[in-house]
Amino acid sequence: MHSAKDAELVFRCLQGDTDAFAELVRRYQSAVYATAYYYVGRYHAAEDVAQEAFWAAYRSMPNLKEPDKFGVWLKEITTRTAANWLRRNGPRLRHETPLPQRRTVPFEIARQGPTGTSEIIDRHENVQRAIDALPERYRLPVILRYLQELSYEEISRFTGESRDEIRGILHRAGRQLRELLADADTTEDDAQWHRARK
Amino acid sequence: MASCAQIESFLQAYIDGELSQAEKVILEQHIAECRMCDALLKRQKANAALLFESLSEQRLREDLTPVVMAHLPEMDHDYRRSHEVTLRAKQRGRSLFFRVIMPVFAAAAVLLVGAAVLYTWPKTYTPVHREVGMVTYQQGKVLRSRENSTDRMPTLVQTVVQADERFETAENAVLIIGLVGPSYVKLHENTRLKVEHERELSLERGRIWLKVSNNDRAYFRVFTPSGDITVFGTVFDVHVTDRGTTVTVAEGTVQVENERTFTVLHSGEQVELMPGRKPLRKVAVDAHTLMAWASGFHSDPQAERMFLANFPHSERIRAEQVFVVDVRRHVVHAITFEWRPDAFEDNHCGYHIFVSDEHMNQLFTGYIDARVFENKEKHIYELPVPEGVSIVGKSILHINVIPDGASGVIETPFIEVAALSM
Structure with missing residues (x-):
């Protein structure tokens, strides 16, 4: 899926090839957006932070010391951009009522009335x-x-950890989440799995 | 067969589709036979589904690329050039030309250029006129001229003397030249002297008095129309007249020769050299009376300080020590110099002392004889302020201590210089 190596794209960027940067954006936008979401927690803000992070990365690309570690470097820039965003907007947000999370409620469940909806919202929380x-x-x-x-x-x-480390982390996190969610939702059954599947 | 614990660690990766083919086979075999693990897998799957489902609402839906690319800022260009270089250096798998041939060629080119520069470099740098001394006293009309030049320039105190310069004193004029060594030449009136270099003079007319520093590696020579004079360290007088050359010695030993013979003169002896004649009849004379003309004038202290400090009188000694003494307007009667006694019996160098005030106006000069340092009991020398000099109302004194260059070569670093008042 990665036809050209990151380092190669970085090199082309430095030579003024903006298409190469577009390729890097396509390649990393999910990760950057998810990181921004993790820190900023709001849909639109996360998008803004992601854009800003890419612009900051482009600006300081000549400072990138190890082009083959572009992802890790980009993660750091994203974190810094998000931190700046929070510093700028944090005080304002503290006095704001948090917006309800944007959700789509499946039609069948919505038809069941408020009870079904609130059950889903509970599960999200x-x-x-x-x-x-x-x-x-x-x-x-x-x-x-x-x-x-x-x-x-x-x-x-993107995080700089090895693939095996990530596998270990997700395995342990998966087990912990299973236990945490089992406590919260004791009525686990196969129904949920089937619904998620379709 | 794999253990349940091992299978449990495979579950998440299995759901995420990240298991290797072999691991997948092992897991599926185990699940088929183990109900516990099968149940666990179902729970884990349900859990993952819940996570996906609840977070999917927040998933990035649009492609950010167009927006990002539409407002792309300028790259920081300051670093760009240098970075490209490092990047290119880091790039692997480049052609043989860049990896091997280019570095070799670059090194070879540098060597070639270096060799070319070395080859065309001027062999030795010889200044046309070497600086060999300085005029330390002048009175009356004195002119100087260069070899091969008819220009005659007036000569003043602190004029730098160059090799091959000719000096001419008019009636009633006198001149002192300090030559690197240091040696001093006093020129009588109506004298013409050519300074060949610091240890060679040609006296063409008139009379000179010399005090020559002892340098065990080089003679000091004076050429006259009637014969040549060769010395080491000494004080003597040379007088060239129409009849011949008279040489009088006050201190030390002087060898006098003409084309036919030679003789050696000692202190208090005089000889008259006449061209072409066998001369050399030594007569005893009162040298100091005969040289009285030369004791009537002395080097200007300021000029002498400049001369001593700025010319390399010995290859080994040249350090000038400078002290500033805070005297706070007291009346100063003496200046003391303190040092740590060294282990050497002799061969110390003597020091000229130059004392000036805060505006660098010369107040007086003194001299510490080299023998002072040979006495190991003593480590302080008291230099009295001479009669007729009063140091009153000065805030500081500058004291320059310069090796005389004429005595030994062992230097004495002074650790403290102080002013004494009654």
Whole structure:
């Protein structure tokens, strides 16, 4: 899937080839967006932060020391951009009522009335809480995996950990999430699995 | 068969589609036979589904690329050039030309250019006129001229003397030249002297008095129309007249020769050299009376300080020591110099002392004899302020201590210089 190596694209960027940068954006936008979402937590803001991060990366691309570690470098830039965003907007947000998370409620469930809807919302909140309860080091890989469905390879390229480490992290995180969510939702059955499948 | 614990560690990767083919086979075999693990897999799957489902709402839906590319900023170009170089260097798998041939060629080219520069470099740099001394006193009209030049320039105190320069004193004029060594030449009136270099003079007319520093590696020579004079360290007087050359020695030993013979003169002896005649009849004379003309004038202290400090009088000694003494407007009667006694019996060098005030106006000069340092009991020398000099109302004194260059070669670093008042 990665026809050209990152380092090659970086080199072409430095020579003024913007198409190469477009390729890098396509390649990394999911990861950058997920990271921004992880820090900023709001849909539109996460998009803005992701864009800003790419612009910052493009600006300081000549400072990139190891072009083959572009992903890790980009993650750092994204983190910094998100931190700046929070510093700028954090004080304002504290006085704002948080917006309800944007959700699509399946038609059949909506027809069941408010009870069904609230049940789904509860489940979403449980998931959020469970992810927040994970050790810090597990959270970003979990977000990258479940929010953007990145492969282990893609996650590893972005966080700088090896593919085996990512596999270990996601395995342990998966077990913890299973336990956390089992406590929250004792009425687990196969129905959920079937619904998610279709 | 794989253990349940091992299978459990495969579950997540299996759901994520990240298991290798072999691991997948092992897991599927195990699941088919183990109900516990099968149940666990179902739970894990349900769990993953829940996570996907609940986060999918927040998934990035649009392609960010067009927006990002539409507002692409300028790259920081400051670093770009240098970075490209490192990047190119880091790139692997480049052609043989860049990896092998180019570096070799570059090195060869540098060597070639270096060799060319070395070859065309001027062999030795010889200045046309070497600086050999300085005029330390001048009175009356004195002119100087260069070899092969008819220009005559007036000569002033602190004029730098160059090799092959000719000096001419008019009636009632006198001149002192300090030559690297240091040696001093005093020129009488109506004298013409050519400075060949610091240890060779040609006296063409008139009379000179010389004090020559002892340099065990080089003679000092004076050429006259009637014969040549060769010395080591000494004080003597040479007078060229129409009849011949008279040489009088006050200190040390002087060898006098003409084309036919030679003789050696000692202190208090005089000889008259006449061209072509066998001369050399030594007579005893009162040298100091005969040289009285030369004791009537001395080097200007300022000029002498400049001369001593700025010319390399010995290959081994040239350090000038400078001290500033805070005297706070007290009346100063003496200046003391303190040092740590060294282990050497003799061969110390003497020091000229130049004392000036805060505006660098010369107040007086002194001299510490080299023998002072041979006495190991003593480590302080007191230099009295001479009679007739009063140091009153000065805030600081500058004290320059310069090796005389004429005595030994062992230097003495002074550790403290102080002013004494009654």
